[in-house]
Amino acid sequence: MESHPSDPILLVKSLSKSFGGIKALDEVQFTLHRGEVHVLMGENGAGKSTLMKILMGLETADLGEITFAGEPWASRDVRDSLAKGISMIHQELQVVPELPVAENIFLGRESTRWLPGWLDDPGIYQKTNNLLTDLGMTLDAHAKMKYLSVAEMQMVEIAKAISHDAKIIIMDEPTSALSDKEVSTLFGIIKDLKSKGVAIIYISHKMDEIAQIADTVTVLRDGKYVGTKPASELDQNALITMMVGRTIESLFPETTGQKGEVVLSVKNLGIPGKFQDISFDLSAGEVLGLAGLMGAGRTEVARAIFGLDSLAEGTVFIKKKKVTIRSPEEAIRHGVGYVSEDRKGWGCIPGMSVQHTLSLSSLRDHLRGSLINGKSEHTAANRMVNDLHIKTASLSQSVLQLSGGNQQKVLIGKTLLAKPEIIIFDEPTRGIDIGAKHEIYKLIRQLTAGGIAILLISSELPEILGLCDRVVVLSQGRQTALLSREEMSQEKIMQHAVHS
Amino acid sequence: NQANDDAQGDTPLIGVSMLSMQNEFIVNVSDEMEKKAEAVGAELIMVDAERSALKQIEQIESFIAQGVSAIIMNPCEVEASSPAVTKALAAGIPIINVNSATATKPTAFVGSDDVESGRIAMEYIAKRLGGKGNVIMIHGYMGQAAQIQREQGAREILTKYPGLKLLAHQTGEWDRAKSMSLMENWIQSYGNKVNAVFAQNDEMGMGAVKALEAAGIKDKVVVVSIDAIPDALRAVEKGTLDATVFQNAARQGSQAIETALKIIDKQPYEKEILVPFQLVTKENVAEFKK
């Protein structure tokens, strides 16, 4: 292992933590130096977030020792960690929807005046505006969080973490909801922090990011420490091998290329204020990409086709038949399936078991009389678990206890069980580890091979380029291009995506 | 009479605040008032205090603000409803208490003393049991005037007959279902030790009767309650309920209106009209059934 000139600011030795039966962390070690960007990698459920939560004082370790700035470190609570100079961007958005941006950023450390406890809001709004301009973010400090886009909320979270002037900043998948534009802003900020000697722990599943910013990489697997290497010594394949313990030959399986006849075609779709004049055809066995910047309106288009939002203009044809879809119920009946970008908000149902989630959209297939036929439901669910290689303790396990990747697979399984002919994937690999990604790509190929038509929304261009036969590019709710596989290229898509 | 002639001219406006329009006896009283007012051509503002002294005071305040020519109040509480009387008198508006009394003396009082009803009921039990036996008492809602006074009357008699032992007493909250459950549970714990039951209103009395009948020991237990609602009279006639205590809603209602009008027309009036309770048993039940 290489040695930095400076001695470590953070030293973690044989740290262990388990939740009930689950060993989230098992004898993990970790070393962090000043001015270092230390990337922490590992499959979903490897224990990355848990380790960070322990540093933050949100969880307490069972065993092990931590040294921070030379002194033994046992955070009593978050307030303590923040005070001592550790701040964190959480994997799950930690925002108070009803409060404005500024009040979210300074939540817990409001400045007061005149009387004890008396708020000095002009003060924090001033500070916020300065902060946002420093970070080059264009956000209204007065806007309530609940009216921001996911991306905007994420930027606020970043600003919040930075604003603590911490010695260590933990970033747990900060870019999972960001598009390249914001990502580059973030990377700019990170470089700047580095130069100030701030140490950064960076967690991500996006390979391409590692090369850009990482100094050092540490890998966890199944809660165990695998190793630490300077980024320079790691190419993508080496890294993948460290993470999943095997090599993944080619990330994107080859397309079979053959298409059936058009199953979905939309003409001049529009919802005022969201998008307009969206027209495209989708053929059986084809993967049609829907690319664009964050907030371009891709999800809106998907939601409208699936009947979650009601269309204002335009017509939808399924198998050449004009249809009006007023609700997901009808969409599913027409053979359309949708896997949302927002697993937590629009996918998983707290407390529901894997089996019940899987069968939720297709329960009617398992009726004996008016009662549910548990046996056939069980077999169907079981089939999905095997087909999609869903890693779960049992069918009765609660979905929310699965790792991100497996949650996503369950939700895909739910959609598949409804036997759709058209599936809309909205950011299907957001926050998902490389192994699971690969499996989902393979799955998409299988589906198209089986004659299913797929509309793929993704902010990761490699994904679009690797999977799509054609791609529709949106920019600010307008359709700016429809590129064939030959025309497709990173540059071309970006150029159309920013064009307005 | 003259009130009728110039009906729309200066028809006297009388504000009436009743204890609770969910209580059958009270509803009877208010109906009588409306009938009477109809007859003599007075306009009534009838409001329901829903057993809340506070609401009652507020209603009286509102009457005062509206400048009614007289107020009839069926007090929720002896003490807590007194401020209403004070306020009315202070505003120079005559106020008549109907049915039950308040600590502060009103302009006039029409009604009866609830303590008396308790006495009558318990006296009857004492007579039936020959002065000795185990008695159970089912209270109305604890802390309410009627509950307190009926209990007081009953206890006076109990002390008079040392032979009578108060085995147990609980609240049935004026409610038939509650007192029925209560009685069922008591039958479990006291079985046939119980000789008599005094329920502070007929609803609860009927509940006790049901429970005793279900347990098949009604004939061994004397049950007495208060109010003489039709259901209770029917039961007395059948002999399932041994006795109830009648208070004359009709007279209380009409007398209240008459007194109010007399005061308004500056005619002489009685400061206190007592409408006595009457014990109703199988013998005299016929007189009370209409």
Next chain:
Amino acid sequence: MIKTQSPLLARANRIRSLGIFGILFAFVVICASLALTTPRFLTVPNLTIILTQVSINALLAFGVTFVIITGGIDLSLGSMVAVTGVAAALFAHPDTYPLVVPLLVALAAGLAMGGFNGLVITKSKVPPFIVTLGTMTIGRGLALILSKGRPVSNLSDGFNFIGGGQVFGIPFPIIILVVVFGLCSLLLKKTIWGRYMYAVGGNEQAARASGISVAKIKMLVYTLCGALAALAGIVLTSRITTGQPNAGQGFELDAIAAAIIGGTSTSGGSGTMTGTLIGALLIGVISNGLDLLNVTSYYQEVVMGVIIIGAVVLDGLNRKR
């Protein structure tokens, strides 16, 4: 990677999923201590009485369990009991209508009120708390209007049998209780609608995105709640052989308490009929026990409150493990 932890996790879930163990434990503890303190508690007649007394609250609790599972609440239960009870009584006088008429009238009234709740809640964005609070007030008024503020008495023997009669020595209300419990459990656990209720309560958005018509399910639960309230109203009216316009005050709180004590989560998405039944029994046993022990009425309330909180705390502790 989870494979290694599987069995453990699985067991953990299964236990949590039948999260009623904690409260069952508390229930047993209370029964045991009562049995020890008073010999009269653990006797067949006494237990029969408890069940009969519990039946009405249990019927309402079953109804509100459906509602709470979908993330709602129903405060109009008590008023619906009064309205349906009075409505039934009005048509149950001897030698007037056949027995089915009062029953159908009550049922219709219950369905109407429940349906009204469901309709307003689904069509407008008004929180269920307010809507059902409104219905509570309206219903109380209706009951008084229908009955002109007087108890509706003198009902046919046939009608009075429902709440007072016995079959093979078993009070009829208990039979109703058992049957309805069975049906409700079945509906909740074995039918598509029950499954959808959990989905709607667990995550309304996800439920919608899974092709569930959230509005339909909400309509269903509130209407169902009305129907069960009607049943409770019939049993009560027939048990006390009068239609009481002021009956059922506060019943909603007891019913909701039973459901929550039984482990139904106030935030929706979880709950079982068995839990609710235990919750109702718990409340019934306590008040029966306090009467048997002849605790003075003032102290009864204190003890009741303490035990209820205590029981649920105990439950919570058990869950943590």
Next chain:
Amino acid sequence: MIKTQSPLLARANRIRSLGIFGILFAFVVICASLALTTPRFLTVPNLTIILTQVSINALLAFGVTFVIITGGIDLSLGSMVAVTGVAAALFAHPDTYPLVVPLLVALAAGLAMGGFNGLVITKSKVPPFIVTLGTMTIGRGLALILSKGRPVSNLSDGFNFIGGGQVFGIPFPIIILVVVFGLCSLLLKKTIWGRYMYAVGGNEQAARASGISVAKIKMLVYTLCGALAALAGIVLTSRITTGQPNAGQGFELDAIAAAIIGGTSTSGGSGTMTGTLIGALLIGVISNGLDLLNVTSYYQEVVMGVIIIGAVVLDGLNRKR
């Protein structure tokens, strides 16, 4: 791309954030129609009476608004009013203790009961609904025990002034109402504790992750609620010049209704004191108006229920735009 939407969004937010417009509108409509239908409504004495009558419910509603904003609920308000009222009365007899004693005793009782709620809710995982329902029952019992089931009367004039007296012709309860309203609004809008209440109710996790002590905030709101209940209890007792053990029944529902009608979200995280005040006034005006119009008591309940639902529906419609 964000820049373009921001200003628009921001304005939208600010308008919505004063989401009380809808209900204010409904309130004005109702007042107007009353003023048109009865001349007796829009008179100084009548309006004074309405304010006086509203004061008690408003005090409780303010308290429960804090609680609901943090995502909780308090059903024990009515009982706390009874306990604190009786407690005060016991020490308020003429020529016994100085006036401060009964006030402090009542306050202590309120703080104790509120604190108990907060403690159980934060220490155990028991839902607030059950805890406060338990406290409701316990409190009712305590009030009866303290007063031996009898009203505690014969109170000093000094004490009776609080609820019955006037300052410059303004009834004292109105003055209390105004002052407390001011203080509560400031606490909610201008202090970090108010800010934290919104945070805890809006997203408890996020609040915790920002280093806010959720438990402390919850303790604060429930205790505060107890204190305001004590104040209401004092005003009530002094107004009816008696400590009534059975006072305050159902007050909790009116108070919660006022808060929710005023736009406080049942799921927590949003709400304003102004909204709650309007909610309380709305209820007060309606019941006053119904009395003025001499609507028969039974129909009053129906109308009351309909108007309350109607008002909130109207509010909802306004919000949609």
